[in-house]
Amino acid sequence: xxxxxxxxxxxxxxxxxxxxxxxxxxxxxxxxxxxxxxxxxxxxxxxxxxxxxxxxxxxxxxxxxxxxxxxxxxxxxxxxxxxxxxxxxxxxxxxxxxxxxxxxxxxxxxxxxxxxxxxxxxxxxxxxxxxxxxxxxxxxxxxxxxxxxxxxxxxxxxxxxxxxxxxxxxxxxxxxxxxxxxxxxxxxxxxxxxxxxxxxxxxxxxxxxxxxxxxxxxxxxxxxxxxxxxxxxxxxxxxxxxxxxxxxxxxxxxxxxxxxxxxxxxxxxxxxxxxxxxxxxxxxxxxxxxxxxxxxxxxxxxxxxxxxxxxxxxxxxxxxxxxxxxxxxxxxxxxxxxxxxxxxxxxxxxx
Amino acid sequence: xxxxxxxxxxxxxxxxxxxxxxxxxxxxxxxxxxxxxxxxxxxxxxxxxxxxxxxxxxxxxxxxxxxxxxxxxxxxxxxxxxxxxxxxxxxxxxxxxxxxxxxxxxxxxxxxxxxxxxxxxxxxxxxxxxxxxxxxxxxxxxxxxxxxxxxxxxxxxxxxxxxxxxxxxxxxxxxxxxxxxxxxxxxxxxxxxxxxxxxxxxxxxxxxxxxxxxxxxxxxxxxxxxxxxxxxxxxxxxxxxxxxxxxxxxxxxxxxxxxxxxxxxxxxxxxxxxxxxxxxxxxxxxxxxxxxxxxxxxxxxxxxxxxxxxxxxxxxxxxxxxxxxxxxxxxxxxxxxxxxxxxxxxxxxxxxxxxxxxxxxxxxxxxxxxxxxxxxxxxxxxxxxxxxxxxxx
Numbered sequence: 001x002x003x004x005x006x007x008x009x010x011x012x013x014x015x016x017x018x019x020x021x022x023x024x025x026x027x028x029x030x031x032x033x034x035x036x037x038x039x040x041x042x043x044x045x046x047x048x049x050x051x052x053x054x055x056x057x058x059x060x061x062x063x064x065x066x067x068x069x070x071x072x073x074x075x076x077x078x079x080x081x082x083x084x085x086x087x088x089x090x091x092x093x094x095x096x097x098x099x100x101x102x103x104x105x106x107x108x109x110x111x112x113x114x115x116x117x118x119x120x121x122x123x124x125x126x127x128x129x130x131x132x133x134x135x136x137x138x139x140x141x142x143x144x145x146x147x148x149x150x151x152x153x154x155x156x157x158x159x160x161x162x163x164x165x166x167x168x169x170x171x172x173x174x175x176x177x178x179x180x181x182x183x184x185x186x187x188x189x190x191x192x193x194x195x196x197x198x199x200x201x202x203x204x205x206x207x208x209x210x211x212x213x214x215x216x217x218x219x220x221x222x223x224x225x226x227x228x229x230x231x232x233x234x235x236x237x238x239x240x241x242x243x244x245x246x247x248x249x250x251x252x253x254x255x256x257x258x259x260x261x262x263x264x265x266x267x268x269x270x271x272x273x274x275x276x277x278x279x280x281x282x283x284x285x286x287x288x289x290x291x292x293x294x295x296x297x298x299x300x301x302x303x304x305x306x307x308x309x310x311x312x313x314x315x316x317x318x319x320x321x322x323x324x325x326x327x328x329x330x331x332x333x334x335x336x337x338x339x340x341x342x343x344x345x346x347x348x349x350x351x
Numbered sequence: 352x353x354x355x356x357x358x359x360x361x362x363x364x365x366x367x368x369x370x371x372x373x374x375x376x377x378x379x380x381x382x383x384x385x386x387x388x389x390x391x392x393x394x395x396x397x398x399x400x401x402x403x404x405x406x407x408x409x410x411x412x413x414x415x416x417x418x419x420x421x422x423x424x425x426x427x428x429x430x431x432x433x434x435x436x437x438x439x440x441x442x443x444x445x446x447x448x449x450x451x452x453x454x455x456x457x458x459x460x461x462x463x464x465x466x467x468x469x470x471x472x473x474x475x476x477x478x479x480x481x482x483x484x485x486x487x488x489x490x491x492x493x494x495x496x497x498x499x500x501x502x503x504x505x506x507x508x509x510x511x512x513x514x515x516x517x518x519x520x521x522x523x524x525x526x527x528x529x530x531x532x533x534x535x536x537x538x539x540x541x542x543x544x545x546x547x548x549x550x551x552x553x554x555x556x557x558x559x560x561x562x563x564x565x566x567x568x569x570x571x572x573x574x575x576x577x578x579x580x581x582x583x584x585x586x587x588x589x590x591x592x593x594x595x596x597x598x599x600x601x602x603x604x605x606x607x608x609x610x611x612x613x614x615x616x617x618x619x620x621x622x623x624x625x626x627x628x629x630x631x632x633x634x635x636x637x638x639x640x641x642x643x644x645x646x647x648x649x650x651x652x653x654x655x656x657x658x659x660x661x662x663x664x665x666x667x668x669x670x671x672x673x674x675x676x677x678x679x680x681x682x683x684x685x686x687x688x689x690x691x692x693x694x695x696x697x698x699x700x701x702x703x704x705x706x707x708x709x710x711x712x713x714x715x716x717x718x719x720x721x722x723x724x725x726x727x728x729x730x731x732x733x734x735x736x737x738x739x740x741x742x743x744x
Contacts, residue, residue, distance in 0.1 A: 018580045023589065172721040174673050176680055177713040180699055188703035198703050285585070292587065293680065297700055308681060311591055326585055 001342075005335070012331040017069070019327055024065060024320055034314050038112045055112070072106045072324070087117065108324075109317040111310075118321035121306060126325065128202050129295070129302030133287035136222045137280060140229035145276065147230070148237025149264060152245060163234060170231025176293035179224035183297055186220060196220055199299035217300070225294045229283045236279050240272035247271075274344055281337040285330050357733075366729045369722035376719055379473040387430035387467040395424040404428070430455070432464035434471035434690040446707050457707040460698050461687070465707060468690040469715055475602065475691045476719065480672040483606045484664050487613035492660070493552070494614070495621025496648045498574035502626055505569040513568055516554050523550050544607070574618065581615040590674065594683045605684065609671045620663050624656040658730070665727035669720045676716045692716050 035051045036043070052058045056067055070076045080100045083092055090104035108118035147167075151160045187198035200217035244250065245268060253267050292304035299305070303322055310318035359367065385392050390403040390410055398417070403410035414420075431453060432438065438458060446457040446465075456465040497506075524547065581589075590612055594600065628634065629652065637651050678684040679693030687694060692712040699708035 012583075015580055015583050019584050022580070023584070168724075169717070169721065172669070172724055173717045174677060174720070176677070177696070177709075177717055180696065180709045180713065184699065184703050184706050184709050189706070292591070293677065296681065307588065307591065311683070323584075323588060326588060327583065330583060330585065 005339075008335055008338070012335070016324070016327055016331065020069065020072075020320065020324065021065060023323055024068065024316075025061060034112050034316055037314050068109075068320070071109060074104060074106060076102050076104065078102050108321040111318050112315050113310075113313050113318075118317050121318060122303070122321055122325055125301060125303045125306045128300065129288060129291060129304065131202060132218065132221055132225065132291060132295075132300065132302060133284060135218060136226040136287060137229060137284050139222050139226040140233050140283070141276075141280060143226075144230045144233030145237045145269075147234040149241055151234065151238040152241035155242065160238075164238070167231035167234045170227050171235070173227065174293075175225055175228055175291075176297060178227045179221070179294045179297045182220050182224050201299065201301045217298075221291075221294050221298045221300050224297075225287060225291055229280070229287070232279060232283065233276060236275050237272060240275045241268060244268045244272045270344070274341070277340060277344060278337065281333055281340075285333045288326060288329050288333075362729070365725055369725035369729075372718060372722045373726070376473045376477060376715075379470045380477045383470045383474055384433070386428060387432060387434070387464070387470045388428045389431060389433045389436040391422075391425040391427050393424070393426040394422055396420060396422045430464065430467055430470070432467045434463060434467045435688060436464070436467070437462045438464065443702060443705050456711050457705070459695060459705075459708055460702060463690065465695060465711055468695050469692065469711060472690050472692045472695065472712070473715070473719075475685065475689065476672050476675060476716075478602060479606050479609060479675045480668040480723075483609035483671045484613060484667040486606065486610035487617050487667065488660060488664060490610070490614045491617030491621050492653070494574050495618040496625050496652065497555075498571045498618070499622040499625030500629060500644065500648055500652070502571040502622070505567045505571065507567055512557065516557060519554050520551065523547055523554075571622075575622070578615040578618050582619075586612045587674070587677065590678065591681070591683060594678055600683070600685050602685070605675060605678070609674050612674065613667055613671060617660075617663055617667065620659065621656065624659050625652055628652050628655045658733075662727055662731045665723055665730060669723035669727070672716070672723070673720055 033048075035048050035055070035057065039047060039051070049058075056064055059067075070078075077095070077099055078086070078092075079098055080092075080094060081098075083090070083100065083102065086102075086104065086107060088105040088107045090102050092100045092102045094100040106119075108122070110117055111121060114121075147163055151163050154160045183198050186194050187196050191197070196216060196219060200214060202213060202215070202218055203211050204214055204217070206212045250263070250267060253263055258267070288303070291300075291302065292308055294300070295302045295304035296308055303326065306318065307322045310322065359370070362370070379386065384404045388404050390407055392402060392404050394401065394403050394410065398420075399410065399413040401410075438454070439462060441454060441458045442462045443460060444454055444458050446455060454464050454466070456469070458464055459468065590608055593611070594605075594608055625648075634647060634651055637647050642651075675684065676691070676693035676696070679691040680697045682694075682697060684693060685691055692715055695708055695712040696716070699705055702708065
């Protein structure tokens with residue numbers, strides 16, 4: 001199992017490298033000059049040339065890519081004279097008179113626009129997105145599984161039909177339509193009743209200029225982001241419970257006189273949870289990556305908002321940095337799910 | 352597999368509704384300019400006679416010359432606004448605010464009629480949804496059948512062919528996409544990309560030409576790994592990244608971008624289906640008769656997997672429409688002078704009081720997607736063996 005994990009890790013590093021190469025070659029292909037964007041139209045040619053030279057944008061694309069990969073990899077080679085300019089924790093080992101081997105934290109470079117370090121920007125945005133994603137997944141599980149159980153217990157009755165109809169609608173709705181509806185109705189029209197705002201991040205500046213945590217700003221984004229997962233998990237858990245409830249050991253447990261609640265949660269849920277886990281892990285990945293709309297509607301300053309603002313200002317390091325972060329999360333979640341499968345269902349062997 | 356023809360009568364109720372809604376949108380897309388337009392459909396006068404909705408510029412020139420001319424006969428469209436016509440008096444007016452004005456669904460921030468916008472936007476939605484999937488299916492069929500057909504053996508080819516192909520690819524890739532001197536002559540990035548794709552497909556064909564064969568190329572491994580790489584990136588992120596850098600969008604660019612996201616799924620599906628069919632007896636007998644590989648794929652395998660591809664197409668149209676709407680919603684889609692549903696919807700972000708901008712375009716997007724899903728599900732259930740929905744999407 002351990003060797004499998006190592007193999008998968010190596011493979012995912014290769015995938016990550018390919019992703020970086022593909023995306024950055026597409027991005028560098030664009031006929032846009034980021035230095036021009038950062039200085040404006042009135043900048044003179046000398047300044048722009050200097051900035052270009054400093055950012056390495058005057059070199060051909062393959063060279064730029066090599067420099068970038070050298071920067072983000074933990075083990076890298078630098079000129080000894082450049083070492084003092086690297087703003088990350090590092091330890092160097094001199095290879096020759098001019099070059100040295102460096103062991104360092106990945107350096108994601110600095111934003112063209114604000115001049116801040118990309119890792120700093122991502123470090124501010126990522127926790128908010130993670131809180132949002134986990135909260136909405138939790139919401140989806142807490143609502144979706146009971147709804148699925150209700151459906152499975154009342155199969156083909158009125159309640160089942162109604163819930164299935166609503167969940168079909170929920171699956172086909174893109175996340176920004178409920179988000180906008182919620183923002184308009186709960187945040188604006190009925191704002192005096194609900195006491196919620198249209199926009200707001202989880203950490204906001206108050207009137208004194210201090211940061212404060214506002215949990216209530218999380219309610220509407222979680223609801224909006226959770227609708228699709230709720231619908232999906234309802235349908236999945238319905239079919240999973242229908243499968244399980246027809247099995248012999250459930251009949252035995254019923255005949256033994258087990259109460260309904262413990263029958264569902266002790267006996268049926270573990271076997272039904274395999275499909276639910278696989279679905280919800282997929283959803284976690286898409287929630288982390290795909291919360292752009294919800295974040296930009298509610299002005300929730302997470303990864304999605306950062307990505308979109310960097311895209312509109314053509315901030316290459318930030319675009320690549322957020323992309324790499326999201327890809328790493330994709331890979332980590334897939335690895336964890338693979339491991340989790342074998343824990344939940346010992347019949348599945350890691351292959 | 353039941354070969355029974357699909358008739359409208361034999362469909363279940365929800366399928367009838369879905370087909371009805373799709374035909375309504377199709378009608379909007381085809382005949383939108385006759386339903387909503389700021390010029391009459393038919394205009395008859397002794398100086399100018401014809402259909403102003405078809406050639407607007409000549410009619411407007413005529414109108415400019417002689418301003419207050421009474422026509423002998425004219426047919427006015429149902430809605431007297433086109434999507435881009437600006438009503439200076441009504442900014443963000445509610446649906447049916449004044450009895451005199453005929454903004455049935457209100458106006459948007461640019462003083463344009465929402466109903467006309469919805470009618471004109473259906474053209475963009477359907478065009479991108481269908482065209483991008485046609486492209487993706489062509490690409491996916493090519494790659495998927497190659498990878499599925501040669502999955503166990505690999506392509507046997509001449510070594511010199513393979514080296515030739517590699518060199519051509521590197522030269523083409525560098526020359527067409529990154530070389531500044533070439534880009535001076537072929538300025539249009541789309542043309543360069545198109546040339547690159549055509550020459551790539553040609554060079555893959557070159558790889559298979561009969562020659563001294565001494566080299567086994569595992570084409571399946573190459574294709575499946577590239578599909579895997581494409582699928583390991585969150586698709587929307589990739590689309591956002593590319594669309595932000597390609598400059599001003601048009602329908603062709605957007606179609607290419609959306610199909611870029613669709614081909615990996617279809618390639619995977621086709622590969623699986625081809626592998627399933629390849630093991631049957633009739634393929635073996637065709638091969639033993641000496642039928643060439645291309646002919647086996649085209650004449651014997653592809654007719655057997657058309658149903659699955661049609662199902663994937665129906666689901667794919669839904670997700671392409673969703674992608675297009677998402678991009679316009681974020682302001683990275685088509686420019687604002689081309690009205691799309693996503694763009695109308697995105698205006699409600701800045702004007703929370705304008706609920707009609709949120710509800711009507713949102714309803715259209717979700718209903719069209721729902722209809723496509725319904726059609727896909729229906730066709731999928733008819734094929735007998737149901738493949739899981741997740742896999743197709």
